[in-house]
């Protein structure tokens with residue numbers, strides 16, 4: 107990119123970011139559920155699950171589906187799905203290995219089985235959403251992966267071949283065809299994988315899972331951070347600031363957050379990922395880019411972007427930087443990183459120069 111045009115993009119990006127709120131688009135919805143009661147006093151349980159994101163909520167549902175007589179308690183430090191589960195891109199891919207090529211390079215001979223499990227997993231996710239009638243904009247438009255430089259095209263085509271070998275439905279698009287799907291001057295080729303790639307509103311999915319868990323009798327407490335975990339005879343005791351749970355089993359579904367178990371902390375490196383969301387596109391703005399099939403998008407560089415349309419026609423645009431903060435720090439102040447948000451905004455307008463004037467409304471991490 108010539109420096110004069112890069113300078114132009116910087117000015118456009120700066121203006122577009124000016125009024126973006128430091129907030130998560132998905133969590134700002136007006137029908138976000140009321141915050142649930144914190145744990146107070148002492149309770150007993152068969153299973154206590156720490157963490158109210160996808161992992162914890164889905165585990166609670168599965169435990170009750172397997173054995174309805176179990177008493178299951180979920181303790182969430184903040185609010186349901188307020189961390190990674192409610193602030194992600196909403197790409198739900200069947201891949202368990204973050205891409206087939208990555209899986210093949212690491213697990214070679216086991217990939218047939220891993221892919222079979224992956225397909226069953228995605229089908230299971232979809233079946234749960236249907237079974238509990240979760241209104242979360244689940245749809246399966248597939249994923250369009252684009253090459254943004256001529257030298258990336260060969261890799262893209264190899265990826266398409268690999269996907270076909272593992273039974274995925276894949277269409278290869280040349281420059282003209284990919285730009286007919288989504289019009290960016292940066293695209294040289296594309297691969298549209300139609301199977302195994304869904305999009306979802308992740309916060310609504312989290313809230314819906316919490317409702318489903320409650321409907322099965324799971325006891326959920328918010329603002330109930332586990333501060334201590336200890337063994338007590340054959341049981342485990344979890345303490346929060348105002349309460350305690352004595353349980354036969356504990357499941358830690360705390361993602362990359364600091365654990366009271368030091369051994370876990372030593373194996374976790376939290377990495378921050380940053381996202382922008384635009385205001386809803388007008389008919390003309392949408393017509394200028396196309397995107398009639400609404401696929402999830404990813405580019406193929408090492409530092410890749412992911413982007414998609416939301417139900418109300420915004421563009422969610424994230425990725426590129428992956429930032430580790432010294433000392434494995436996780437802190438709400440790190441949810442904002444102006445340098446990365448500005449870089450994301452510049453890359454956005456390099457990709458879609460015809461959207462000059464479109465504003466970002468949300469930025470988060």
Ligand SMILES: Cc1cc2nc3c(=O)[nH]c(=O)nc-3n(C[C@H](O)[C@H](O)[C@H](O)COP(=O)(O)OP(=O)(O)OC[C@H]3O[C@@H](n4cnc5c(N)ncnc54)[C@H](O)[C@@H]3O)c2cc1C
Pocket residue numbers: 156157158159160161162181182183184185186187188189190191192193194195196197198199330331332333359360361362363364379380381424471
């Ligand atoms: C910006 C971003 C974009 C992403 N995009 C995608 C994507 O498009 N597709 C995809 O597949 N993945 C994506 N991911 C990853 C995905 O969001 C996570 O893998 C997933 O949400 C993890 O779910 P979880 O339940 O394990 O963790 P979380 O949702 O983080 O839940 C863990 C919960 O544990 C709670 N907790 C922590 N410590 C305690 C404690 N001591 N006591 C009580 N509760 C505690 C936390 O408050 C939190 O709510 C993205 C992640 C980010 C951050």
